[in-house]
Amino acid sequence: MTQNIIVIGAGMASGRALEHLFDAGADVNVTLFNAEPRGNYNRIMLSPVLAGDKTYEEIVTHDAEWYEANGVTCRFGERVASVDRAAKTVTAENGDVLPYDKLIFGTGSNPFMIPLPGHDLDGVIAYRDLEDTELMMAMGPQNKVVVIGGGLLGLEAAAGMAARGVDVTVVHIMGHLMERQLDEAAGYLLRKALVDKGITVLCQANSKEILGHDGKVRALLLDDGTELPCDLLVMAVGIRPNVALAAEAGLAVGKGIHVDDQMVTSDESILAVGECVEHNGAIFGLVAPLYDQAKVAAQTILGEEAAFVQKELSTKLKVTGCDLFSAGDFADAEGREDIVFRDPGRGVYRRLVIEDNVVVGTVMYGDTADSGWFFGLIRDKTDIAEMRDTVIFGPAYQGGAPVDPLAAVAALPRDAEICGCNGICKGTIVDAIEGGAGDLTAVRAVTKASGSCGTCTGLVEQVLAVTLGDDFVLPGAQPICGCTDMTHEDVRRMIKSQELKSMDAVWQECAWKTRDGCHVCRPALNYYLIADWPLEYLDDPQSRFINERKHANIQKDGTFSVVPRMWGGITTPDELRAIADAADKYDVPTVKVTGGQRIDLLGVKGEDLPSIWADLNDAGMVSGHAYSKGLRTVKTCVGTDHCRFGTQDSTGLGIKLEKALWGSWTPHKLKLGVSGCPRNCAEATCKDIGVVCVDSGFQVGIGGAAGMDVREVERLIDVETEEETIVVIKAMTQLYRENAKYLDRIYKWMNKVGLDWIRERIADPAERDALAARFDLSQTVYQKDPWAEHAQKKAAIYRPVANLTLEAAE
């Protein structure tokens, strides 16, 4: 029989519990209340959001589709007013009364606000939810912020704002930072690292009063009379389980809502999970035990046997550049001994607390690579008598033989978080693998691990290797797609050696398994054929992604964005007027300057594209190819024209380069930058190809990126003249065009073939000139403005083929 389940609170614990229920195919009808006007997201990732490393969208764990697919009735932005346990109903704020078979409390916790005078002023906030995060994100270099609290949360808030250039002061009442997790020495190193980031840290500082002006916070007054001016005051001094509703309903409540090992409260129809819970006297703030509770609660509802067991916990600080780890108990006590390793020069500190030859606690700072192994020693209560003299140096020094690099991953506990974006623990991944997910793609599909930002891909592969043992094959060369067994490289070789000059020839000679390929292989083949046979092959628009087929970027609502070319970032009042006129005429909702110094007209209707292009063409502008796997922009600084530091005419060189390279198709998008001096105002050192002008000439670097990966260029060659620079870059582009796999940026390709190999080709004058000549040949065909061509000859395809609105009205 279908169970009616009501969940109060959409936090990480309740979200995970629902996942377990649905994954088990439970016959349930769920209503989810949340006081915040949104669904479940990964709250521990708010720090990366604050620091700008992630966006809110990236930390959402369950989206509207997920709720819909699982039939969850969402009541977001609504509180529950009361619970009637006798009638087994809850009453919503608006008076709705809903019956339940099982009720789950996931009410989380409230931030604790110190009742200082002035704590209710405008601009005094906690660090708890997205609204708080957004307020902090609104701070900039012109603002001052005071953070009260030098614990995990306070420091993450301070570091996140400092990364945005905000003037931040941390006020901490204790003698050193994070005193619950760190000893004094590690606290000192952490403080030093934070001060290096520009954060002011005041320890042993007692707050006395929050001063305001017109109802808004103005400064924090300490009891020694110091006044710390601030525009925002963040109080991050701790959390208290949110038990108000449970207490009103008459449930047994202590610090938190009392639960037994099955997560059942004093009422057998009501469960509780997460930060609102008290289990055997303990309350919980870290994510791993919350997830364990969620699983147990789901099993309890399903009628399965399960019991929640408290485990050793570890802490890491999510502050870039502060590597810090702490686990277990490291307080001084009778019979405890310390082993300490200190290397102030490297900023490394390690401390093990040992009792009866068993490690009971550890604090590590500066180098935490072995933290998983040490945590394993604590958890498994390993007897370290045999390795006592070397244990502090970590697993690499045990037993003489080099340790398997996988040992660290093997040593991770099941509840160690592998994928931070989606909150996936090692155990979940291992279960998926044991359930048949044999490779990375399958693990991703089943668990979502490494599916978001991808930085944990290596870790997931190691978990695969550890779990599968000999069955694990590191992913080798992958076929292009399901249509063929051949790799990109195989097919490129076939196209060149067998002189295959049409897509049909490739399908025939390479034994394609499908009639006419798919959306993965066709764009790749179309590119390879264009790159290798510019004169003979005829471009196939139907094998291009829509952006390239219609020469504009498709947006989420099906409209397009249009970017005219501005050579080297230079424009004129006339061009700006023409752009403004076009924006008015075609109701462009958003006009934006791009990162590549061009103007983006966003939200153009598909049918209007040919006419807006015709207008822009008339004003002398051509397509900026902002949609293409081809040359996009050459970003420049002002060079010698206006800058007192510029050594060469970087703007002029940028324009020449863009005029030489525009219109060329490449394996992936290609962005260039030219900076007039090493101050690098054009950010040329994170472009695919970057030029830095110096007094003696031009430094050309390749392989930069600032997207999914952020990378600095590596120096390819130094040349003396502009002419040489242009030839080198044409040759470099052609080498990339002829050899790289479709959708590999230069840096990825460079990692495969090696910078030395590229340098040898470019340094050899004969080879360089031959490459540049082949590039020029291709440009005779492909350097043309697609807008002019489409606006004049192909405008019809942008319109509906028929209009039945009139017929249907009859």
Added chain:
Amino acid sequence: MTDWIDIAALDDIPQRGARVVKTRQGCVAVFRTAADEVFALDNTCPHKQGPLAEGIVHGSAVTCPLHNWVISLETGLVQGNDEGQVATYPARVEGGRILLDTTFLQARTAA
């Protein structure tokens, strides 16, 4: 009862391509495969309402341009691990002209 009407020449749509037909209830995408079969479907991906007519047509399927969902032109069913279905309408080619059944088209209100 059917009511076939002529909407365009077959050659108005490129092979492995699509064009839209405007109707009172929104756009219908008419696809032409490499084998010159034609199919008519709602121009809306069940995932995030991507315009299917802008997708890459391969075999008798189309890939949505927004997030690469693959949809069968014959059944409207989403392929692979994703789930969903797009409404399909009778369409055929006769003497180089594309014909659609307008009774079906008119019935496609948000019933």
